[in-house]
Amino acid sequence: xxxxxxxxxxxxxxxxxxxxxxxxxxxxxxxxxxxxxxxxxxxxxxxxxxxxxxxxxxxxxxxxxxxxxxxxxxxxxxxxxxxxxxxxxxxxxxxxxxxxxxxxxxxxxxxxxxxxxxxxxxxxxxxxxxxxxxxxxxxxxxxxxxxxxxxxxxxxxxxxxxxxxxxxxxxxxxxxxxxxxxxxxxxxxxxxxxxxxxxxxxxxxxxxxxxxxxxxxxxxxxxxxxxxxxxxxxxxxxxxxxxxxxxxxxxxxxxxxxxxxxxxxxxxxxxxxxxxxxxxxxxxxxxxxxxxxxxxxxxxxxxxxxxxxxxxxxxxxxxxxxxxxxxxxxxxxxxxxxxxxxxxxxxxxxxxxxxxxxxxxxxxxxxxxxxxxxxxxxxxxxxxxxxxxxxxxxxxxxxxxxxxxxxxxxxxxxxxxxxxxxxxxxxxxxxxxxxxxxxxxxxxxxxxxxxxxxxxxxxxxxxxxxxxxxxxxxxxxxxxxxxxxxxxxxxxxxxxxxxxxxxxxxxxxxxxxxxxxxxxxxxxxxxxxxxxxxxxxxxxxxxxxxxxxxxxxxxxxxxxxxxxxxxxxxxxxxxxxxxxxxxxxxxxxxxxxxxxxxxxxxxxxxxxxxxxxxxxxxxxxxxxxxxxxxxxxxxxxxxxxxxxxxxxxxxxxxxxxxxxxxxxxxxxxxxxxxxxxxxxxxxxxxxxxxxxxxxxxxxxxxxxxxxxxxxxxxxxxxxxxxxxxxxxxxxxxxxxxxxxxxxxxxxxxxxxxxxxxxxxxxxxxxxxxxxxxxxxxxxxxxxxxxxxxxxxxxxxxxxxxxxxxxxxxxxxxxxxxxxxxxxxxxxxxxxxxxxxxxxxxxxxxxxxxxxxxxxxxxxxxxxxxxxxxxxxxxxxxxxxxx
DNA sequence: GCTTTGATC
DNA sequence: GTCCAGATCAAAGCA
Numbered sequence: 072x073x074x075x076x077x078x079x080x081x082x083x084x085x086x087x088x089x090x091x092x093x094x095x096x097x098x099x100x101x102x103x104x105x106x107x108x109x110x111x112x113x114x115x116x117x118x119x120x121x122x123x124x125x126x127x128x129x130x131x132x133x134x135x136x137x138x139x140x141x142x143x144x145x146x147x148x149x150x151x152x153x154x155x156x157x158x159x160x161x162x163x164x165x166x167x168x169x170x171x172x173x174x175x176x177x178x179x180x181x182x183x184x185x186x187x188x189x190x191x192x193x194x195x196x197x198x199x200x201x202x203x204x205x206x207x208x209x210x211x212x213x214x215x216x217x218x219x220x221x222x223x224x225x226x227x228x229x230x231x232x233x234x235x236x237x238x239x240x241x242x243x244x245x246x247x248x249x250x251x252x253x254x255x256x257x258x259x260x261x262x263x264x265x266x267x268x269x270x271x272x273x274x275x276x277x278x279x280x281x282x283x284x285x286x287x288x289x290x291x292x293x294x295x296x297x298x299x300x301x302x303x304x305x306x307x308x309x310x311x312x313x314x315x316x317x318x319x320x321x322x323x324x325x326x327x328x329x330x331x332x333x334x335x336x337x338x339x340x341x342x343x344x345x346x347x348x349x350x351x352x353x354x355x356x357x358x359x360x361x362x363x364x365x366x367x368x369x370x371x372x373x374x375x376x377x378x379x380x381x382x383x384x385x386x387x388x389x390x391x392x393x394x395x396x397x398x399x400x401x402x403x404x405x406x407x408x409x410x411x412x413x414x415x416x417x418x419x420x421x422x423x424x425x426x427x428x429x430x431x432x433x434x435x436x437x438x439x440x441x442x443x444x445x446x447x448x449x450x451x452x453x454x455x456x457x458x459x460x461x462x463x464x465x466x467x468x469x470x471x472x473x474x475x476x477x478x479x480x481x482x483x484x485x486x487x488x489x490x491x492x493x494x495x496x497x498x499x500x501x502x503x504x505x506x507x508x509x510x511x512x513x514x515x516x517x518x519x520x521x522x523x524x525x526x527x528x529x530x531x532x533x534x535x536x537x538x539x540x541x542x543x544x545x546x547x548x549x550x551x552x553x554x555x556x557x558x559x560x561x562x563x564x565x566x567x568x569x570x571x572x573x574x575x576x577x578x579x580x581x582x583x584x585x586x587x588x589x590x591x592x593x594x595x596x597x598x599x600x601x602x603x604x605x606x607x608x609x610x611x612x613x614x615x616x617x618x619x620x621x622x623x624x625x626x627x628x629x630x631x632x633x634x635x636x637x638x639x640x641x642x643x644x645x646x647x648x649x650x651x652x653x654x655x656x657x658x659x660x661x662x663x664x665x666x667x668x669x670x671x672x673x674x675x676x677x678x679x680x681x682x683x684x685x686x687x688x689x690x691x692x693x694x695x696x697x698x699x700x701x702x703x704x705x706x707x708x709x710x711x712x713x714x715x716x717x718x719x720x721x722x723x724x725x726x727x728x729x730x731x732x733x734x735x736x737x738x739x740x741x742x743x744x745x746x747x748x749x750x751x752x753x754x755x756x757x758x759x760x761x762x763x764x765x766x767x768x769x770x771x772x773x774x775x776x777x778x779x780x781x782x783x784x785x786x787x788x789x790x791x792x793x794x795x796x797x798x799x800x801x802x803x804x805x806x807x808x809x810x811x812x813x814x815x816x817x818x819x820x821x822x823x824x825x826x827x828x829x830x831x832x833x834x835x836x837x838x839x840x841x842x843x844x845x846x847x848x849x850x851x852x853x854x855x856x857x858x859x860x861x862x863x864x865x866x867x868x869x870x871x872x873x874x875x876x877x878x879x880x881x882x883x884x885x886x887x888x889x890x891x892x893x894x895x896x897x898x899x900x901x902x903x904x905x906x907x908x909x910x911x912x913x914x915x916x917x918x919x920x921x922x923x924x925x926x927x928x929x930x931x932x933x934x935x936x937x938x939x940x941x942x943x944x945x946x947x948x949x950x951x952x953x
Numbered sequence: 954g955c956t957t958t959g960a961t962c
Numbered sequence: 963g964t965c966c967a968g969a970t971c972a973a974a975g976c977a
């Protein structure tokens with residue numbers, strides 16, 4: 072009977088696995104070790120061991136950097152980038168994994184993994200009676216393929232393999248496996264950094280080999296080579312060719328210290344393997360082991376549940392803590408239909424389609440009971456939904472969504488299943504898996520599957536409660552959760568439910584006027600272009616401007632010409648049509664997004680817009696606003712600003728009142744960097760841009776700063792907040808890169824504390840892998856040590872910006888909580904938050920009080936090393952609150 | 954579904 | 963030399 076030998080090229084498979092999964096999320100263990108290569112390697116092992124059913128297995132590794140090849144050619148593989156640290160740290164674990172799975176691994180000084188494999192291929196062929204399979208990511212090894220040896224090379228990832236038999240090699244390359252070394256001798260190998268014969272590439276090399284059979288034979292018959300130049304090159308590069316062949320040839324007689332008898336495939340060392348999987352966080356592999364020990368963690372495939380009805384509703388009475396999940400048919404919980412719910416605790420779970428049951432005793436009273444803890448996913452959604460049912464949710468303990476967001480903004484999701492799996496509870500599916508996604512999404516609220524999924528959701532929330540809270544405490548983020556995020560969710564729910572009144576008439580009237588202007592400009596553009604086309608199509612516009620009118624191309628996108636504003640602005644002085652296009656763009660933006668867009672989302676019953684704030688989306692801790700976005704209502708252009716006239720109080724005698732933090736990010740910067748000069752400027756109540764202008768332009772203390780200096784200084788101030796680069800600043804201000812650089816250098820010289828902070832925060836990010844805000848909000852920066860300049864630079868800028876933007880976000884959240892508390896007995900309502908601004912509607916009779924109260928609460932929200940400054944405005948509409 | 958554009962802080 | 967300001971959302975065109 073033939074014996075089955077499996078030989079694996081350890082380094083090359085690890086390398087492939089690492090990059091195949093490099094960008095996937097979640098491949099780090101609890102201890103922060105990267106695990107993508109280990110994981111991929113193990114997947115590959117599972118697959119090939121099952122397929123090949125070998126009796127003998129060997130995994131070969133490279134040993135060190137010098138080999139007999141570097142002795143021949145000192146630059147061998149000299150061009151290779153050094154192996155990334157994230158991969159290097161995984162190699163010992165892969166060796167451990169291999170051993171625990173009952174497989175021998177081997178490495179040999181001065182030889183590469185290839186040579187070990189080549190030697191064992193020969194040993195097996197000499198012994199006869201072996202079928203050998205080689206697994207590798209390196210095509211060079213296909214030279215080993217023969218009647219008894221098959222070489223499988225990774226095609227995609229590490230589990231999809233191409234099978235190279237001698238026939239397949241012949242078909243693919245046109246030559247025999249044994250001729251591959253001759254082929255490479257002629258061609259050289261750029262990835263291993265050794266040269267072949269000048270001007271010989273794939274085609275010529277193949278032709279020569281087909282004609283002569285080998286390098287030796289070519290030189291023996293050099294006169295019959297056709298082509299004068301080719302012949303010259305061959306003669307010239309004779310040494311290179313033979314050298315390259317030697318480098319390409321896999322050594323089949325390496326002095327390996329072990330033999331075929333030493334590499335039997337043994338049983339896995341189960342205990343050690345389980346320990347390793349646990350350490351690495353490999354849930355799915357653990358699960359597949361199916362041993363008594365690992366099984367216990369995964370045995371709750373079925374969770375018992377009961378249909379809740381008016382008859383058994385009293386069983387809820389026994390709960391002194393509960394978990395609840397309400398299922399909706401749409402993400403917009405203000406209007407979505409409530410399809411059903413699950414409620415329960417520990418081992419008692421109920422489901423129902425009838426959300427009206429929630430209004431009945433004892434459920435309603437439990438939900439409103441301040442002594443009964445509630446666990447859920449997305450507290451704000453639950454507040455709003457229950458409010459729609461007339462229930463006031465109290466005492467929320469665990470919000471899995473919020474906690475998950477605070478733990479890691481990178482690996483967050485809106486899906487219970489996704490987050491559960493991320494935190495180690497596998498027995499649940501995602502909504503996409505159960506309901507389908509995109510256009511194919513179908514929820515059947517009467518199906519068994521629906522109820523089961525719902526119960527799995529509540530169950531997993533309950534299951535992960537302690538575990539995730541522990542992580543939160545370990546990260547020192549409990550205060551952030553309890554004192555900021557959880558209370559701010561309640562404040563936001565009140566704001567969303569209240570909504571803001573928007574006058575449809577005002578919008579429609581503006582719309583008609585704008586529509587008229589748009590039509591006029593449209594006609595003018597058609598005349599100027601000499602034809603009608605879709606001005607809104609960048610593609611068609613590009614054809615008109617750059618092909619037909621031959622305007623200079625300034626920037627290209629990957630699909631064609633760029634027609635973005637900065638490009639058009641450069642063209643506008645010389646082309647009237649471009650000026651008109653710019654105006655057309657501006658107006659059509661206002662019409663589609665702000666006039667038509669807003670009219671669509673005004674609730675016809677209360678004439679209000681109820682946005683939804685996303686509290687767990689941004690990487691910095693800011694809020695975002697959707698359905699519609701009320702955080703980007705125009706203000707800069709006068710035409711756009713008029714949109715704000717439609718945002719009015721819900722009562723005629725009231726006013727819109729707005730308070731905003733002045734320069735909050737620069738104040739945060741001054742505070743956290745401890746820079747004395749910057750702090751001094753704020754403490755003295757100076758105009759910060761003027762103060763910076765004086766410093767970087769070297770003006771006297773009382774000298775008047777002209778507008779241009781101030782403008783440039785302002786750009787520098789902003790640049791610093793964003794994590795500056797000279798290029799970015801030059802682009803933004805129109806100055807030269809060199810000039811930008813001197814500004815930045817001068818800035819850092821004048822504000823040395825800022826410079827020191829920026830250097831330190833990047834260093835800190837490298838060391839810990841994350842940066843933090845004043846409230847311990849965290850942002851992980853996986854790219855901070857990336858070898859890709861661009862990615863790394865981005866991570867560095869992020870390291871500088873996030874503590875500033877994020878701390879400002881912390882501050883306004885704290886302020887919102889305090890403000891809401893301060894106005895709770897008044898009629899004044901908080902309506903909107905726009906990052907550094909809070910907007911209210913205020914009855915006339917409370918205006919005097921509010922004018923004092925809001926700024927007072929806001930500027931004392933937190934204590935920084937510089938004062939916070941709040942400016943307030945009010946008027947009959949949001950437009951007039953300026 | 955992805956790309957381009959443009960609105961905000 | 964890398965080619966880049968930070969954070970978002972929505973509409974429209976196009977494949």
